[in-house]
Amino acid sequence: MSIPTNPKIEQKQTQVVWKRSRKAKNIELNDEMVKVYVWELPVRIFHWINAFSIIVLMITGVFIGRPFVSASIQEEAYYSFLMGWARYIHFFVAFLFTINLAVRWYWVYKGNEHATSNPFRFSFWKEAFETIKYYLFMKNNKKHYIGHNPLAQLSYWIFIGLGSIIMMFTGYYLLFEPQPESIYGKMFMWVAHLFGGDSYSVRSWHHLVAWGFIIFTVVHVYMAFREDYLQRNGTMSSIFTGYKIERKKEALGEHDEK
Amino acid sequence: MKRKTILEEVLDRGFTRRDFLKMCTALAATMGLDFSQTDQVVAAMEKNQRVPVIWLQFQDCTGCSESFIRSTHPKVESVLLNMISLEYSEALSAASGHQIEAALEHVLEHYPGEYILAVEGSLPTDDAFLTVGGVSAKETFLRAAKGAKAIIAYGSCSSWGGIPAAYPNPTKAKPITHFVKDKPVILVPGCPPIAEVMTGVIAHIITFGKLPELDHLGRPKAFYRHRIHDKCNRRAYFDAGLFAESFDDEGARQGYCLYKVGCKGPTTYNSCAEMRWNGGVSYPIQSGNPCIGCSEKGFWDNGPFFVRRAKIPASQTTINPETVGAIAVGVTAAGVAAHAMVTAMKKKDEHHD
DSSP states (O other), X not given: OOOOOOHHHHHHHHHHHTOOOBOOXXXXXXXXXXXXXXXXXXXXXXXXXXXXXXXXXXXXXXXXXXXXXXXXXXXXXXXXXXXXXHHHHHHHHHHHHHHHHHHHHHHHHHSBGGGOOOOSSHHHHHHHHHHHHHHTTOOOOOOOOSSOOHHHHHHIIIIIIIIHHHHHHHHHHHHHTTOTTSHHHHHHTTHHHHTTSSHHHHHHHHHHHHHHHHHHHHHHHHHHHHHHHHHOSOHHHHHHXXXXXXXXXXXXXXXXXX | OOOOBHHHHHHHTTOOHHHHHHHHHHHHXXXXXXXXXXXXXXXXXXXXXXXXXXXXXXXXXXXXXHHHTTOBTTBHHHIIIIIEEEEXXXXXXXXXXXXXXXXXXXHHHHOTTTOEEEEESBEESSGGGOEETTEEHHHHHHHHHHTOSEEEEEHHHXXXXXXXXXXXXXXXXXXXXXXXXSSOEEEEOSSSOOHHHHHHHHHHXXXXXSOOOBOTTSOBXXXXXXXXXXXXXXXXXXXXXXXXXXXXXXXXXHTOBOGGGTOOGGGOBXXXXXXXXXXXXXXXXXXXXXXXXXXXXXXXXXXXXXXXXXXXXXXXXXXXXXXXXXXXXXXXXXXXXXXXXXXXXXXXXXXXX
């Protein structure tokens, strides 16, 4: 005898497991326009801590690699601790960067529809291609995106996703390589095998990928201003307030698709 | 014939037991052992016989042999005469020709699984570049490696390929680990390695009858655990931010850190800063020359000496990451500016329409 089941309950459970991404909140302004809460607070906090970290890490990082100023007191070593402080700030901010990114990863699952991205869809790549055509001033079928367009999402996967992972692993390897026997040392010693085996190769990766972040930053800031200039939808203020002003049709229409 | 123990050899040579104990204590210190472990060394030297060693040289410069004979503690004569019996060495054996070849055959035949094979220099994958007496280097090596208890790769050439394997690597040189996989190999890189490290590794094998603890790349941890940078006598100047900008400025005279004149100490694992050279007298950084990273993999390709660079992954090319990075950012900024102009023009056109 089989246990009788209620098909309705089963369906409900399935829905819980395969939870759809949470929709962004809307505030109606008038018949045509609507305020969309695109970037929730954790996303905005992440964004600014991340931006701050990247800038500080880059300045201190370049200094560590190529010290562009010397200590002002040209005397015995114990009067100054310039490189020591640069390294200390670099390491401290590196931990901040890591924790910040971990929280953001949590928010990928917890956040609204604009906090996540799924590159494992054909439409993602098709629409990314349309977006490339759009940026090259070619004829295209690019939609209007309230969150990030697929090309932007792709750039975050590459730089903020993969780039950060490379920087974190190579960075922690370099930090802990003097103590290979410590817990942290053991946690990161395998990294060397992935990046060429010796300390110099790991370091080279760390130096080269760092510049990728600056190139990303330049393009990212430009694209954000450009979007604001063309769409007039408050892109630039949205990263402070979280809200974008969108047409009701588009804001709600996009929801219906999903 | 019963072989004498190391202690008996020492006493035969007119030393007292007191001298023997002194030698063991110095040896334990060199091997990085705790003083309380000295008795283990003494016990081993009392019981163990001298270990036969075959020393083969391939694509090398004999620099490792030269370094080896300058070992001061243990003194090389005590290593050579008391602890090991160097049966075959192109540089150090008195005999030559058929006589020395016969000695080699004797060891291979009578001491299988007992002798240590020391290798200096890399091996070419193309035999045309190194064939001695009609026998290719590869064949000589593999024959000697077959019965060896352990193989010691002395120097950067046998450990990593070294200078013969540097770009463009005409002989297609490879480290010895490329040719033998089923034998324990200890890498003792350096160009040359420190003499005391070379003798210390042998002493460890004799004392404990097994290989010293190795790191993830196969180097003995006792000597390659730290970077030069971690133990550098100029490290305080690095942390302070005091750097010599050139070899003849005031900073160089004051003994400031050599980081900006291209010191590769931060990426180089070796014990120069602790053991030092020539009996502990000095080492390159102490005497004012930046580390060239000679004990690291592919050191000849890791950029010019006296310059700090980054290697493009999976290549033998190095670049200055800051210069290249700044240029790349500049190009990006120019591209962004051009794109912005086109965007503005297009938008203007739309308004006119």
